[in-house]
Amino acid sequence: MNFDLSPEQQLLSDSVERFISDQYPLDQRQLTVLSEQGFSSEHWQTMAELGWLGASIPEQYQGFGGTQADTMVLMEQLGKGLVLEPFFASAVLAASALKYGGNEAQQSQWLPQIADGSKQLSLAYAEQQGRFDLHDVLTRAEAGDQGFVLNGRKSMVLHAASADALIVSARTAGAQTEKSGIELFVVDTQADGITIHDFPTVDGLRAAEIEFTNVVVATENKLACPDGGFSVLNRVAIDGILALAAEAVGAMEVLYKDTVAYTQEREQFDRPLSDFQVLQHRMVDMFMEYEQCKSMLYRATLEVVQQGDAAQRTVHALKYLIGKNGIFIGENAVQLHGGMGMTEELRVAHYFKRLLVIDAQFGNHDYHLAQFAG
Amino acid sequence: MDIDLNSDDQHFQKSVRQFLSDNSYVAGSDYNEWRLNWFRLARDQGGWDVPKWPEKFGGPGWTPTQHYIWEQETARAQTPWDLPFGLSMLAPVLMNYGSEEQQQRFLPDIRDRKVNWCQGYSEPNAGSDLANLKTKAELSADGSHYVVNGTKIWTTLAHIADWIFCLTRTDDSGKKQDGITFLLIPMKQAGIEVKPIITLGGAHSVNMVHLTDVKVPVENRVGEEGKAWTYAKGLLAHERTGLAGISRSLVALEKLRKQAGSVTRGNGSLLDDPSYRLKVAELEVELMATEFTELRSLASAAAGAEPGPESSILKLKGTEIQQRLQKLTVEAGGIYSAAWGATPVGHTFAHGGMSGYLASRAYTIYGGASEVQRDVIAKNVLGLKK
Numbered sequence: 190m191n192f193d194l195s196p197e198q199q200l201l202s203d204s205v206e207r208f209i210s211d212q213y214p215l216d217q218r219q220l221t222v223l224s225e226q227g228f229s230s231e232h233w234q235t236m237a238e239l240g241w242l243g244a245s246i247p248e249q250y251q252g253f254g255g256t257q258a259d260t261m262v263l264m265e266q267l268g269k270g271l272v273l274e275p276f277f278a279s280a281v282l283a284a285s286a287l288k289y290g291g292n293e294a295q296q297s298q299w300l301p302q303i304a305d306g307s308k309q310l311s312l313a314y315a316e317q318q319g320r321f322d323l324h325d326v327l328t329r330a331e332a333g334d335q336g337f338v339l340n341g342r343k344s345m346v347l348h349a350a351s352a353d354a355l356i357v358s359a360r361t362a363g364a365q366t367e368k369s370g371i372e373l374f375v376v377d378t379q380a381d382g383i384t385i386h387d388f389p390t391v392d393g394l395r396a397a398e399i400e401f402t403n404v405v406v407a408t409e410n411k412l413a414c415p416d417g418g419f420s421v422l423n424r425v426a427i428d429g430i431l432a433l434a435a436e437a438v439g440a441m442e443v444l445y446k447d448t449v450a451y452t453q454e455r456e457q458f459d460r461p462l463s464d465f466q467v468l469q470h471r472m473v474d475m476f477m478e479y480e481q482c483k484s485m486l487y488r489a490t491l492e493v494v495q496q497g498d499a500a501q502r503t504v505h506a507l508k509y510l511i512g513k514n515g516i517f518i519g520e521n522a523v524q525l526h527g528g529m530g531m532t533e534e535l536r537v538a539h540y541f542k543r544l545l546v547i548d549a550q551f552g553n554h555d556y557h558l559a560q561f562a563g
Numbered sequence: 564m565d566i567d568l569n570s571d572d573q574h575f576q577k578s579v580r581q582f583l584s585d586n587s588y589v590a591g592s593d594y595n596e597w598r599l600n601w602f603r604l605a606r607d608q609g610g611w612d613v614p615k616w617p618e619k620f621g622g623p624g625w626t627p628t629q630h631y632i633w634e635q636e637t638a639r640a641q642t643p644w645d646l647p648f649g650l651s652m653l654a655p656v657l658m659n660y661g662s663e664e665q666q667q668r669f670l671p672d673i674r675d676r677k678v679n680w681c682q683g684y685s686e687p688n689a690g691s692d693l694a695n696l697k698t699k700a701e702l703s704a705d706g707s708h709y710v711v712n713g714t715k716i717w718t719t720l721a722h723i724a725d726w727i728f729c730l731t732r733t734d735d736s737g738k739k740q741d742g743i744t745f746l747l748i749p750m751k752q753a754g755i756e757v758k759p760i761i762t763l764g765g766a767h768s769v770n771m772v773h774l775t776d777v778k779v780p781v782e783n784r785v786g787e788e789g790k791a792w793t794y795a796k797g798l799l800a801h802e803r804t805g806l807a808g809i810s811r812s813l814v815a816l817e818k819l820r821k822q823a824g825s826v827t828r829g830n831g832s833l834l835d836d837p838s839y840r841l842k843v844a845e846l847e848v849e850l851m852a853t854e855f856t857e858l859r860s861l862a863s864a865a866a867g868a869e870p871g872p873e874s875s876i877l878k879l880k881g882t883e884i885q886q887r888l889q890k891l892t893v894e895a896g897g898i899y900s901a902a903w904g905a906t907p908v909g910h911t912f913a914h915g916g917m918s919g920y921l922a923s924r925a926y927t928i929y930g931g932a933s934e935v936q937r938d939v940i941a942k943n944v945l946g947l948k949k
Contacts, residue, residue, distance in 0.1 A: 190572075190628060192564055192862050258564055449945050464948060469941035470934070476945060477876045484855035484873070485848075491566045506848045559837075562844035 192487055198262045204239060205263055209270030215536050221273055222393040226351050228273040233306055242280040243304030245428075247288070250300035256494045257428060261435040261486065268439025271539055273394060275309055275348035277432055282347075283310030285428040286356045290373050290412035290421035299354075299375065310375075313343035313357040313399055314422060321552035323358070323422050324368045328401065330359035330411075337361070337374065337411060339382075339404040349397035350387035352378050356412070357401070358422055371418040375410045376401075392543040424498055430508045430551050431493060434486050437511045437547045440540045441482060444522040445475040447537055451526055468525060475521055478514040485510050505561035512554030515544035566858070568628070576632045582608060583640035598643035602676060613674055615651060620658055620670065627864040631857075638810035646720065649673035649680035653728045656745065660786035660794050669747070681750070683715040683729035683772060684795070691935045693730075694739045694792060698774065700731035700746060702781075702788075709733075709746060709784070711777040717929070721757045721770040724750050729774075730795060733788050745791035747783040748774075764921035765903070807881025809854045815888045816847060822912040823895040833895055842894075846887050853880045872944045879936050882926040889920040 194202060212232065221229050236242050245260050246252025253259070260281060267276060284303050287296055302308035319325030328341025339359055349355060355376050363370025378385065382404040387397045414421045449472055452463040462468055489507040492500035519541035523530035526537055533539075548554060568576065586604055588597050605611035609623050614633055616622030625633070654673055657666050672678040689696040698713025711731055721727065727748050734742030750757070754777040759767045786794055820843065826833040833839050860874035893900045893916050899909030900917045907914035927933040941947040 190566055190568060190858065190862055191866070192859050193866070194564065198564075449947065453947070461948075466938070466941075469945075469947050470937045472945055472947070473937045473940045476872070476940065477879065480856060480873045480876055481849070481852040481880070484859060485852040487564070487859070488566075488851065488855040491564060495566075503851065506851055510848055510852060558841055558844055558848070561848065562840045 194262060198259060201241075201244070201259065202262045202266055205241070205266035206269070208235065208239070209266060209272075213270040213272065215271075215539070218271060218273065218393070218539075219533075222389075227348070227389070227393075227395040228275065228351070232272070233274050233309075236274060236276060236280075237304070237306030240304075242276070242306050244280070245288075246280075246284055246300045246304045247296075250296055251304045252284075252300065257431050257490050258494055260428070260432050261490045264432045264435035265439040268436035268543075269443050271393070271440070271536075271543055275311065275351065277429070277436070278311040278347040278352070279303055279309045281432045282312040282425055282429050283356055285425040286312060286373060286412065286421060289424045290414040290418065292413035294409065295375070295412060308353045309348070309351060310354050310356060311347050311349050311352040312425065313346045313349070313355045313376075314425075315344045315346075316342065317344050318365075321556045322366065323426060324371065324419050325366050326358055326360050326371055327365055328357065328359040330361050330372060330374060330406070332361065333405075335405050336407040336409075337405070339374065339376065339401040339406055341401050343399045343401070345396045346399055348395050349378065349385050349399055350395060354378060355399070358418055359401075368419045369417055371422065373412040373414055373418045373421060374406045375412065376404060376406055380404050380406075390546060392546045393539065394546075420498075423501075426551050427493060427498055427501065427504050430504050431486075431490050433547050433550055434482070434489070434507050434511045437515045437544055438479070438483050438486050440543055440547075441475075441479045441511075441515060441518045444518050444537060444540050444544075445472065445479050447535075448472055448475065448522045448525045451529075455527075462525070471521055471525065475518045478517055482511050482514050502561060505557040508552060509554045509557040509561060512548035512557070516548055516554075519544045568632070572626075572628050572632060575629055576636065578608075579633060579636045582611070583636055583642070587641050588643075599676065601643050606674075613650065613654075616654065616674075617658065620654075620666075621674065627861040631861050635810045638814050645676070646679065648682050648719070648724075648728075649678065652682055653680050656728070656785060656794050660745075664782075665747075665785065678726060679720065679724045681718050681721045681724035681727050681772075683718060683727045683748075685715065685717045687714060687716050691932050693795075694743070696730055696732060696743065697735075698729065698731045700733050700744055700779070702733070706781065708781060709744075709779045711746065711748065711774045711779055713774055715772040715774070716769075717760070718757075718770045718772045719768055721750065721772050722759065722767070726750060727755075727772065728785075730791055740792040742789045743791040743795075744788050745785040745794055746779050747785065748777060748779050752777065754778075762922065762925070764918035766918065766922060807853055807857050807877040808885060809850065809857050809881060812850055812881070812884050812888060813854070815885075816843075816850060819843065819888060819891055819895070822892065822910070825912075826895055826897070826910060839891075839894070842891060846884065846891065849880070849887075850884055853877070853884060856880065875936075875940045875944050878930070879927075879933055879940075882933070885926055886920075886923045889916075889923040892916045893920045 240253055241263055243252030244255045244263055248254040280303060284300065287299050303310060314323060316325060316327055328343065330337040330339050341359060343357060355378060357374050357376050358371055359374060360370050361372050382402040384400040385397045387395060390396050452468055453461050455462050485507045489503045492503050522537045523541055526535060529535055530537055586601055602612045610621050611623055613622050614625065614630065618624035650673055654670060657669055684693060686696050686698060698715065700709040700711045702709055727750055729746045729748055731744050731746050732742055733744040754775045756773040758771040760769045760771055761767055762769060823833040828836055856873050857877055860871065860877065863871050896910055896913030896916045899913035902908035
């Protein structure tokens with residue numbers, strides 16, 4: 190039993206940390222947010238060159254063959270930097286979908302390109318009526334002469350406007366909420382019949398609503414998914430939740446430490462705010478909830494590495510806890526920063542907004558508590 | 564990173580399980596005989612009767628992981644009742660600060676569960692602010708004994724104790740942390756009066772202890788005069804493992820699920836009630852997280868490192884969890900939790916549920932109230948000034 194990082198993981202962690210502190214000052218980030226693409230191509234290239242994009246991709250596809258524990262190390266550090274690049278969408282979600290659902294041809298076509306950053310992918314799984322249920326799918330894929338024809342609408346697709354291709358869940362059979370009958374398709378974003386409505390999200394990232402009107406997808410672009418698309422989607426969601434949770438833990442650490450530092454500097458009533466016991470105890474609670482999230486992150490990640498989706502229940506517990514505690518820490522960081530916490534100028538506001546978005550992604554805390562309770 | 568037990572630990576776990584199942588209590592047999600015999604057999608295993616004692620004093624010299632395994636296994640097995648006062652509170656002080664003569668005089672009886680001790684720390688005006696204690700110990704002119712006068716409060720099991728270990732004041736001229744002296748005093752003597760305090764759960768376990776002109780020979784002083792604050796604080800640092808009571812809470816959670824599952828509600832049980840079920844779920848998540856916080860703390864202790872910041876939260880989280888378990892038991896009992904007589908009414912588990920819950924309110928008060936624990940974390944972990 191040990192919770193130390195391996196030497197390789199420590200190197201990875203240090204290298205991401207260095208990148209964040211050297212390349213990711215907040216003012217620069219905020220300028221990038223306003224750019225057309227919403228992230229920096231230069232940083233994207235760096236992430237490819239340093240091997241981060243291929244961290245979880247098998248070695249035979251030019252990746253590093255890491256586990257969810259390696260992704261955790263990466264995401265925790267990225268969370269401290271509030272990165273804008275579509276690492277999560279492409280190197281976590283799309284890469285996992287291909288790893289779990291793709292056949293050899295599909296993997297060798299896409300995974301090396303995800304690893305070297307030459308292609309950026311995303312996952313289009315959500316639909317408005319489905320709220321957080323991955324299996325609530327109305328988008329249909331009808332088999333035709335040239336392959337499949339997709340019709341429907343996907344929601345809140347991360348970085349879709351800049352993506353080269355999307356992995357889309359659609360029904361070839363079954364009723365709206367059936368778990369069977371769902372398949373996954375790799376769809377070129379330039380294909381005829383796709384309309385992408387791009388918009389910013391509150392955390393400075395980008396997402397899109399996407400309409401598919403008679404979009405033709407070649408048969409070889411239906412992911413093999415021998416156990417059906419839903420089971421792949423579910424495993425992708427597990428990896429996604431672990432990655433988001435790691436990012437959230439990184440963000441929470443920044444928030445509680447910034448708050449501790451700020452209250453020691455800021456004086457009111459002729460003494461530092463940190464002298465007030467009521468504020469001290471609030472910060473202790475923020476610290477404790479952060480530590481609990483970190484413990485649960487380790488637990489869920491190590492269990493998934495060992496047991497795969499048999500550890501699903503612990504993943505529900507994790508998503509519930511980081512959603513709830515992330516908001517608690519974010520709200521209190523703003524509260525203890527007072528008026529300054531309400532401004533765009535300080536970074537606490539930005540971490541808070543990121544945590545709010547993370548709570549809602551792949552199911553919020555209420556949803557996962559209910560799933561956990563069974 | 565990994566969460567597996569290594570093969571040594573697996574082997575240890577197996578032998579603990581074997582021992583516990585070989586020596587469980589047989590219904591109808593003499594409990595007391597079984598109890599003392601259990602401790603003797605545990606001793607023969609190599610100090611399992613005193614898991615936390617160092618090897619030098621006959622303890623097993625376990626690694627932190629082995630301690631964790633022991634906690635886990637004993638939480639699920641039937642083990643004889645035991646009291647912490649002599650074994651876990653006084654013994655470490657004697658081992659670290661007592662004379663060899665004191666060690667030889669007191670430790671064997673503690674180990675054999677022959678002598679009961681109680682702890683004389685808190686006073687009416689020294690609770691969370693323990694250093695404010697006033698019980699006075701004056702050295703006689705010839706230097707042969709102290710004369711002790713004062714009042715101790717919340718003294719658990721003082722009414723059955725043979726001895727009390729006491730923090731007393733020998734000097735009030737300096738800082739209040741200075742001038743405190745550690746004395747060992749026999750309970751059964753004139754000048755010591757024990758008055759029961761009945762707590763809100765109806766139980767008599769704590770007492771007020773009045774000491775009036777009690778003569779204590781100087782050889783019953785542990786360590787140097789005036790230095791006992793350091794000894795008492797050093798003791799807290801010893802309580803590294805088992806603080807959060809996680810293993811016991813996990814067992815209690817299983818029991819709670821069974822109890823709530825036995826309460827009918829419409830066509831189903833109380834566990835089908837979404838609001839109750841979600842409360843149990845929230846508690847389980849908190850327990851799962853705390854379990855890993857404890858493992859993280861153990862892993863760093865096993866690696867020989869100082870306890871990390873995560874270990875500071877164990878007492879707080881662990882006691883809150885225990886209280887929530889008690890509270891959900893009372894909720895599950897519904898109106899039957901109100902029945903207060905000797906005979907169970909309604910759900911059998913409801914009998915004793917309320918008194919357990921009421922008693923549990925003390926968990927976040929004793930051993931440093933939760934608010935004091937937060938002060939300590941603010942100061943020592945977050946680096947905030949008092």
